[in-house]
Amino acid sequence: MNQPADAILSLVLLSILFSFGSSRLPSLIKAVAFQGIVVSLVPLFVGHELTAGGVIFTQVTLLIRGILIPLCIYMAIKKVRIRREVEPIVGYHASMLAGLALIVAAIAFSRKFDLPGIGQYALLLPTAIALLVAGMFLLMARRNAIAMVLGYITMENGIYLVGATFSVRAQHIVEFGILLDVLAGVMIMAVILQNIKQTLDDVDTALLRTLKE
Amino acid sequence: MIKPILFWLLAMLTAPFFSAVILKVKAFFGGKKGPPILINYYTLFKLFQKGSVYSHSTTFIFKMGPMISLGAAVTALLFLPIAGQPPMFSWHGDVILVLYLLGLGRFFTIAAAMDTASPFEGMGAAREAYFPIICEATLFLTLILFFMLSGELRLSAYFFGNEPLQLWRAAGAPLLFVVIALFIVLLTENTRVPVDDPATHLELTMIHEVMVLDHSGPDLGMIELGSYLKLFFYSTIVARLIWPYDMGNAFVDGALFAVAMLAVYGVVGVTESVMARYRMDKVPKFVLTSFALVFFATIITLEFMK
Amino acid sequence: MVELVFIVPLVAGALAFFMLGRSGRPLLVLTGAVHLALSVYLWVKRPEALFPDYFGVTPEGLLSLIVISLLFFLISIYTQTYLARSAIQSENIFTGSMLLFLSTMTMVTLSDHIMVMWIAIEATTLASAPLIYTHRSAASLEATWKYVLICSVGIALALLGSVLITVAMDVGGVESALSFSSLTEKARGLDPTWLKVGFVFILVGYGTKMGLAPMHTWLPDAHSEAPSPASALLSGVLLNCAYLGIFKTHKIMVAAGLGGFSGMILIVFGLLSILAAATFILRQTEYKRLLAYSSIENMGIIAFGTGVGGLGAYGAILCLIHHSLIKSSLFLTSGNLLLGFGGRLISDTGNLIKEMPRTFVAFFAGFAGISGIPPFGIFIGELFIILGAFRAGHYVAVGLFLLSLCVIFGGFAHHAMRISFEESPKTVEMKESITLVWPQYGLLLTSLILCFWIPDTLYQTIIQAVTIIGGGF
Numbered sequence: 007m008n009q010p011a012d013a014i015l016s017l018v019l020l021s022i023l024f025s026f027g028s029s030r031l032p033s034l035i036k037a038v039a040f041q042g043i044v045v046s047l048v049p050l051f052v053g054h055e056l057t058a059g060g061v062i063f064t065q066v067t068l069l070i071r072g073i074l075i076p077l078c079i080y081m082a083i084k085k086v087r088i089r090r091e092v093e094p095i096v097g098y099h100a101s102m103l104a105g106l107a108l109i110v111a112a113i114a115f116s117r118k119f120d121l122p123g124i125g126q127y128a129l130l131l132p133t134a135i136a137l138l139v140a141g142m143f144l145l146m147a148r149r150n151a152i153a154m155v156l157g158y159i160t161m162e163n164g165i166y167l168v169g170a171t172f173s174v175r176a177q178h179i180v181e182f183g184i185l186l187d188v189l190a191g192v193m194i195m196a197v198i199l200q201n202i203k204q205t206l207d208d209v210d211t212a213l214l215r216t217l218k219e
Numbered sequence: 220m221i222k223p224i225l226f227w228l229l230a231m232l233t234a235p236f237f238s239a240v241i242l243k244v245k246a247f248f249g250g251k252k253g254p255p256i257l258i259n260y261y262t263l264f265k266l267f268q269k270g271s272v273y274s275h276s277t278t279f280i281f282k283m284g285p286m287i288s289l290g291a292a293v294t295a296l297l298f299l300p301i302a303g304q305p306p307m308f309s310w311h312g313d314v315i316l317v318l319y320l321l322g323l324g325r326f327f328t329i330a331a332a333m334d335t336a337s338p339f340e341g342m343g344a345a346r347e348a349y350f351p352i353i354c355e356a357t358l359f360l361t362l363i364l365f366f367m368l369s370g371e372l373r374l375s376a377y378f379f380g381n382e383p384l385q386l387w388r389a390a391g392a393p394l395l396f397v398v399i400a401l402f403i404v405l406l407t408e409n410t411r412v413p414v415d416d417p418a419t420h421l422e423l424t425m426i427h428e429v430m431v432l433d434h435s436g437p438d439l440g441m442i443e444l445g446s447y448l449k450l451f452f453y454s455t456i457v458a459r460l461i462w463p464y465d466m467g468n469a470f471v472d473g474a475l476f477a478v479a480m481l482a483v484y485g486v487v488g489v490t491e492s493v494m495a496r497y498r499m500d501k502v503p504k505f506v507l508t509s510f511a512l513v514f515f516a517t518i519i520t521l522e523f524m525k
Numbered sequence: 526m527v528e529l530v531f532i533v534p535l536v537a538g539a540l541a542f543f544m545l546g547r548s549g550r551p552l553l554v555l556t557g558a559v560h561l562a563l564s565v566y567l568w569v570k571r572p573e574a575l576f577p578d579y580f581g582v583t584p585e586g587l588l589s590l591i592v593i594s595l596l597f598f599l600i601s602i603y604t605q606t607y608l609a610r611s612a613i614q615s616e617n618i619f620t621g622s623m624l625l626f627l628s629t630m631t632m633v634t635l636s637d638h639i640m641v642m643w644i645a646i647e648a649t650t651l652a653s654a655p656l657i658y659t660h661r662s663a664a665s666l667e668a669t670w671k672y673v674l675i676c677s678v679g680i681a682l683a684l685l686g687s688v689l690i691t692v693a694m695d696v697g698g699v700e701s702a703l704s705f706s707s708l709t710e711k712a713r714g715l716d717p718t719w720l721k722v723g724f725v726f727i728l729v730g731y732g733t734k735m736g737l738a739p740m741h742t743w744l745p746d747a748h749s750e751a752p753s754p755a756s757a758l759l760s761g762v763l764l765n766c767a768y769l770g771i772f773k774t775h776k777i778m779v780a781a782g783l784g785g786f787s788g789m790i791l792i793v794f795g796l797l798s799i800l801a802a803a804t805f806i807l808r809q810t811e812y813k814r815l816l817a818y819s820s821i822e823n824m825g826i827i828a829f830g831t832g833v834g835g836l837g838a839y840g841a842i843l844c845l846i847h848h849s850l851i852k853s854s855l856f857l858t859s860g861n862l863l864l865g866f867g868g869r870l871i872s873d874t875g876n877l878i879k880e881m882p883r884t885f886v887a888f889f890a891g892f893a894g895i896s897g898i899p900p901f902g903i904f905i906g907e908l909f910i911i912l913g914a915f916r917a918g919h920y921v922a923v924g925l926f927l928l929s930l931c932v933i934f935g936g937f938a939h940h941a942m943r944i945s946f947e948e949s950p951k952t953v954e955m956k957e958s959i960t961l962v963w964p965q966y967g968l969l970l971t972s973l974i975l976c977f978w979i980p981d982t983l984y985q986t987i988i989q990a991v992t993i994i995g996g997g998f
Contacts, residue, residue, distance in 0.1 A: 013392050016519050020396075023511050027504065099507055106514050113522055121692070128522050138685070145678060154674060161681050169688040172695070180579075180640040184684065187647040191677050194654055198670050205663045214667040 011051035015129040017044050018167075019109055022140045025160065026105040029098050031083055031152055035076050038156045038163075043072030045137075045163045049170045052127055063178045070185055071166070075159060075192050082196035083152055086203035096147035104143065112136040121172065130171060137164025151202060151211050155195045162188050222469060223307045229473075230301050230455075231293065234447040235259035237454070237484050241411075244488025259447065266440030274433060277334050284331025285434060285441040291324030292448035299455055300379040302476035303465050309375040314362055317374060318355070321408075321452075324445065325351060332430035339422045343429030346499070350414065350426070353506040354404045360513045361397055364390070364520060378456065383463030391523075393516035398460050400516075403509035405453040405487070407502075409446065412491040414502050424496070454483045527574040527582060530563045530590070531631040538624030538652075542617055549620035550605055556624055557598035560631070564594035568982070574635070578702060581637035584989035588842065589769055590634040592849045593762045595971070597627050599964040603857050604754040606960040610864050613752065619659055625652040626758060633766040637704040639687045642770055643680070646734060649763055650676045656755035657747050668743075668750035675743040676734055683730025683770065689723035690715075690777075705773040709993060712780035720778065724787050727774045728794065734767035736821045737794045737828060738801035745805075748817035749869065753860025756813065760820045761853030765845055768827060772994075775831060779994045784834065791832030796925055798825025803929040806936040811869045813859050815940055816852065819895055822933055823848040823903075829926060830910035831994070833917050838991040840909025847894070847902030847972050854968035855891040858884055861961055862944070865953040871940055875949035883957045885945060887965035892941040894972060896934050902976040 021041035028034045046068040049060070096104065109132070116131035137160055144157025169181070202214075239259050246253025255261070273281065295317045297307045329347055332340040365377050368389040376382055387394055407414045410427035422429050431442050458479035466472050497505055537556040541549045568587055574580040604623075613619055629652045632645040650673060658669040691703060696716035701707045708715070733740035748756045771791075778787035802822035809815040823844060830841030861884040866874045877885040894901035907930070914923045975983075 012523070016393065016515075019519070020515060023515060027508065027511070029504075099504060102504075102507060102511050106511055106518075109515065109518055113518060121696070129519070132522075142678075145674075151670070158674065158678055158681070161678065165681060165685045165688065168685060169691075172688065172692050180638065180644070183644040184640065184647075187644055187651070190651050191647065191673070194651055195673055195677075198654075198658075198666065198673060201658075201666055202670065205666055214670060 009051070009127060011048060011127050012129050014044055014048055014051060015127070015133045018048075018133050018163075019129070019136060022109070022136055022160070023102060023105045025144065025156070026101040026140070027098055031150070032080070034153060034156055035080050035083070038159055039072055039076035041137075041160065041163055042076065043068055045167055046071050048130075048167060052130065052171045059178055063181065066182070067166070067185060070189055071163065075189060078189075078193055078196050079152060079155060079159075082199050085200055094148045094150070094153075096143075101143070101147060105140065108139055108143070109136055112139065127171075130167070134164050134167045137161070137167060140164075149211050151199055151214075154211065155192065155199070158195075159188075159192065223305055226301045226304050226473070227296055227307060230296055230299075230451055231448065233477075234451040235263060235444070237480055238447045238450060240481060240484040241488040241491065244485055245492050248489070248492035259443070263440050263444060266443065267437050269436035271434075271436035271438050274335060276336055277433070280327075281331045281334040281433075282438070284327045284334075285438040285445070287327040288324035289441040289445040289448070291320045291327075292445045292452065295320045295452055296448060298374050299452060300375045300459075301455055302469075302473045303378070303380050303459065304469060304472070305379060306375050309373050312372050314372055314374050318358060318362075321449065322355070324449075328430060328442070331434075335433045337433065339425075339429050340432060342423075343426055346426045347410075347430060350407050350502060350506055353503060353510060354407050357400055357404050357506075357509045357513050360510065360517060361401065364397065364513065364517045367517075367524070368520070378459040380465045381463070383459050384465075386460075387463055389524075390516070390520045393519045394460070396512040396516040398457060400509035400512040401453070401457050401460070402483075402486070403506065403512075405450070405457060405483075406490065407506050407509075408453060409450045411487055413494045413497045413505065416496045419496075424499075451480075454480055454487075458483050526572045527567065527580055527635055528576065530560065530567060531628045531635065533559055533563065534624045534628035534631065538621050538628055540621075541624055542621035544617055544620070547608070547616065549617055550608060553601040553604060553620050553623060554598075556627070557594075557601040560627065561594045561598045564590050568986075574637075577637075578704065579638040579641045580635045581704070581706060582635065583637065583706065583773075584986045585769060585772055585842075586634040586636075588846065588983075588986055588990060589762075589765050590631060592765065592846055593627070593630055593634065596761050596849060596853050596968070597758065599967050600754050600757050600853065600857065602960055603757075603860070603964040606958055607752070607754055607860055607864070610955075611752065613659055614661060618655055619752075619755075622652055622655040623755070623758070626656065626755075626763075628652075630762055630766050633769060637706055639690060639703050639705060639708075642705070642773070643684050643687055646683070646731065646767060646770060647677070647680050649766060650680065650734070653755070653759060653763065656759075657751045659752050659755065660750065662750075665750040668746035671743045672747040675740070679730050679733025679740055681730070682733075683727050686723045686726030686728075686730055686774075689719050689726060690774075692716075693719035693723060705777065708777050709780045712777050713782065715777075715781050717781065717783060720781055721783060721786055724774055724778050724783075725790065728771055728787075728790060731767045731770040732794060732828075735764050735771065735828075736767075736798070736824045738798040738821065738825070741798065741801065741821050744821060745814045745817040748820065748856075749811055749813040753813075753856055753863065756816075756859070757853035757856035760817065760856055761849040764820060764824055765849055768824070768845065771828070772831060776993045779834075784994065788832040788834055791828045792919065792922055793832075795825045795827070795829030795832060796922060796929075798822065798828065799926065799929040799933075801825075803932040803936070806933050806940075809936070809940065810871055812862060812871050812874065812940070812944065813856070813869060815871070815937070816855050816859060819855075819933070819937065820848075820852055822929075823852070823895070826907060826910065826926075829922070830906070830913065833910060833913045833919065834995045835913045835916060837910045837913025837917070838994050839987065840906040840913060842906075842987045842991060843909065844903055844906035846975065847906060850968045850972040850975075851891055851894040851901065851903065854887060854965040855895060857965050857968075858888045858891060861955075861957070862888075864961075865955045866949075866951070871943055873950060874944045875947045877945045877949075880949055880953040881955070881957055883962045887962055887969065889941070889945060890969050891965070892937065894969065896937055897930065900973060900976060902972050905976060 018041060021037050025034055025037040028037055049064055112132040112135040141157045141161025145154050148154055239256050243253050298313045298317050300306045329344040332344040366372055368386050369376050415426040419425055434442055462479035534556050537552055541552055568591055571582050629645055629648040636642040636645050654669055654673050657672055658665050693715040696719055697714045699711050699714040701711045736744040748759055775787050778784055798821050802818045806818045827841045827844050830837040862874055865881055897904045897907050911923055
């Protein structure tokens with residue numbers, strides 16, 4: 007653990023564990039917000055030398071990923087006032103153990119790949135894989151619609167990690183566009199959440215079962 | 220040879236004092252004056268002067284419980300490098316012996332509780348058996364990590380002199396997670412808030428206290444002393460990890476170690492003051508967190524050691 | 526100049542959000558007309574883009590663009606009457622979203638940069654979400670939620686795929702702009718492993734949006750809950766846009782010599798979609814869901830044809846164009862059914878030939894066209910695909926393909942006969958005004974004409990689009 011980047015990446019992994027274990031939505035949002043902040047710091051320490059534009063871009067990313075998006079979700083749950091916890095499809099203890107297994111698997115899996123330029127960051131690829139899979143896990147293992155949105159955000163964080171560190175190709179303007187798209191997507195989801203609450207009086211997705219074959 | 224014995228005796232003498240620090244901290248947070256700092260000594264004196272009362276339904280196991288749990292704690296301290304000084308005994312694999320000694324003490328406490336045939340005590344015994352199982356997983360995982368870092372299976376190889384510093388150098392930041400995890404284990408093993416409330420008055424919510432309801436006089440005194448020693452044992456481990464330095468002088472080291480111990484006990488007191496006890500079904504998750512942290516630290520450290 | 530085509534509807538859409546009451550309706554037609562004019566101009570002149578790094582005029586993009594433009598213009602005319610007849614709350618949001626939707630889809634057809642393409646496709650999801658929620662019911666809410674969540678997650682995977690393609694550039698040591706056209710030129714140098722992984726992610730990602738099984742679950746819900754003009758746009762154009770992303774990546778794969786790999790995956794996903802559609806069409810009870818599953822089937826056919834290559838690729842493009850024309854006309858017709866009969870179930874309808882004769886013509890011609898009955902273009906497209914598959918030697922796949930088509934035809938025909946000729950539960954008292962049927966007639970006629978006479982410029986453009994993936998005769 008000599009690289010500051012690796013210390014930061016292990017914090018990201020830790021945030022995955024916390025997001026898997028937190029049964030209350032505010033703490034889940036905090037875990038994902040923390041994750042967003044830490045993930046957007048990674049490009050400062052990994053690989054390619056930064057331009058002034060790059061630093062500003064990192065700050066904007068941090069602002070949107072770490073603060074704006076979680077705040078948006080937080081406002082949504084404040085408005086819908088969720089009282090009871092919805093029992094998840096996979097329990098919290100099992101989720102936590104699954105999270106540990108996921109990290110081990112991600113590390114084992116990433117040994118197979120050899121990427122030029124970032125080989126010395128032992129945790130980079132495992133963290134990216136773990137974030138992606140963790141996001142999908144949250145999407146599948148939680149019934150609560152807000153937890154599903156947070157799973158989507160976790161996935162996006164993973165993709166950002168891949169995009170921002172593996173390659174320098176995408177210019178900042180394009181990355182910014184991606185970021186705005188994600189932000190708008192989350193906002194629309196938050197609006198839908200409020201409407202779901204108004205219409206169905208809960209955000210349990212089990213209630214969303216009328217349309218099916 | 221004299222120094223280890225001296226520190227061992229000192230540990231046994233000061234353990235009740237450190238325990239009282241928690242009470243003082245809690246009193247401070249509660250805006251109260253609190254009991255005198257030597258309260259635990261007074262209690263022990265009082266208890267040892269009394270006689271014991273035994274129920275007709277109990278057997279010799281009930282009488283053995285307190286003795287064995289105290290004996291186990293005393294023996295465990297023999298292997299512990301207190302204040303970074305060499306312990307009385309140390310051999311390859313002593314860690315496992317120590318862990319099982321503590322387990323033995325718990326086993327006999329549970330057996331004594333079951334012996335009373337009181338339903339309350341049985342309930343407490345079940346909880347006492349359940350939560351520490353997860354703690355044991357954490358402890359053994361920590362052991363695996365320490366073994367990989369130092370290549371040795373002795374307590375003195377981890378906590379003697381400068382050894383903790385070596386652990387930090389080898390593992391780095393992930394050891395912080397281990398410290399947090401060990402602190403959680405400390406809270407659980409010694410039945411502190413938020414796992415259990417030692418000051419509770421309702422049997423239904425007790426874990427440890429409910430098991431000793433039937434003990435009285437010197438028996439209760441032994442149990443109390445045993446629990447002070449156990450707390451001292453775990454606190455020493457945490458304290459050595461947060462103050463890993465060795466100054467080379469036994470007095471200076473002892474003084475600094477005492478400060479570190481006060482810090483650990485103080486944090487326990489603060490935790491008890493600011494947190495509420497968890498609902499019984501939330502406790503396993505809390506304890507599981509310690510396992511997750513150590514597991515996580517182990518994976519990360521392994522990744523960097525390769 | 527090129528960028529103007531999507532900036533015009535963008536500005537108009539932003540304006541429409543502030544136009545209260547019915548004042549937004551003329552804007553819809555006006556923008557549609559301007560957009561059509563600009564698209565025709567692009568088709569004829571093929572100018573350079575202002576930002577050539579990000580945008581460009583490509584043959585496959587032009588094909589989609591001209592279809593979008595024509596469709597939107599006709600749909601906007603239909604929408605005038607539809608809005609007047611149906612009660613829709615906050616019309617400004619509806620018209621604004623329609624225009625933004627048009628703008629984002631146009632951007633997809635014109636984008637050449639991999640990431641800009643992703644941004645545009647994700648933007649289509651966001652712009653169309655309010656359209657699906659137009660009716661403000663619990664069911665439409667559920668459909669919107671599914672649509673946004675499933676598509677966003679799918680498209681997130683496509684983003685990962687796009688990033689992995691840049692990794693393939695790094696590993697292969699290729700110096701190039703991150704655009705489809707320049708990557709296709711330099712595809713040989715890309716690292717094959719990362720490129721393959723990237724393609725799989727892009728296919729799954731954009732495939733979600735395109736409605737390929739098994740990622741299609743959002744599609745029937747969204748199409749059935751959206752108001753008919755929006756369904757027509759979703760089915761007729763949005764799916765094409767997602768296909769465009771897959772098609773362009775497939776081009777890179779073929780240029781890199783990995784066409785066999787990507788073609789095989791496309792064939793598998795295509796067949797899966799056709800099979801899934803065949804299973805669900807048989808026991809469908811709602812006519813709009815029926816049409817939605819038919820879209821899944823056609824997207825499967827198109828993916829299959831693209832995977833087959835050669836004659837099949839040419840057929841796939843034909844299918845793409847004709848499916849857009851016919852399916853959007855069918856969705857508009859379904860709007861008439863809903864206005865007339867007042868229910869979404871097939872059992873709510875009946876005796877269309879007597880109750881709504883003009884709508885019947887549009888409905889039955891649309892049914893004939895989408896099922897691949899000879900005078901319409903889908904027949905020719907499917908024929909080319911089958912021929913191409915035979916040439917390439919995919920005998921088992923062709924067998925499955927034909928079998929599913931027969932099942933789908935049977936199921937669709939059963940439902941279509943039920944709607945057209947059997948007893949109606951009630952009488953319809955709706956006036957079939959010209960604007961409610963002529964847009965459909967226009968779409969169907971276009972398809973019919975294109976079947977007998979393909980203008981040379983169109984033919985050349987299709988051939989240009991498919992030559993790289995080995996298409997053509």
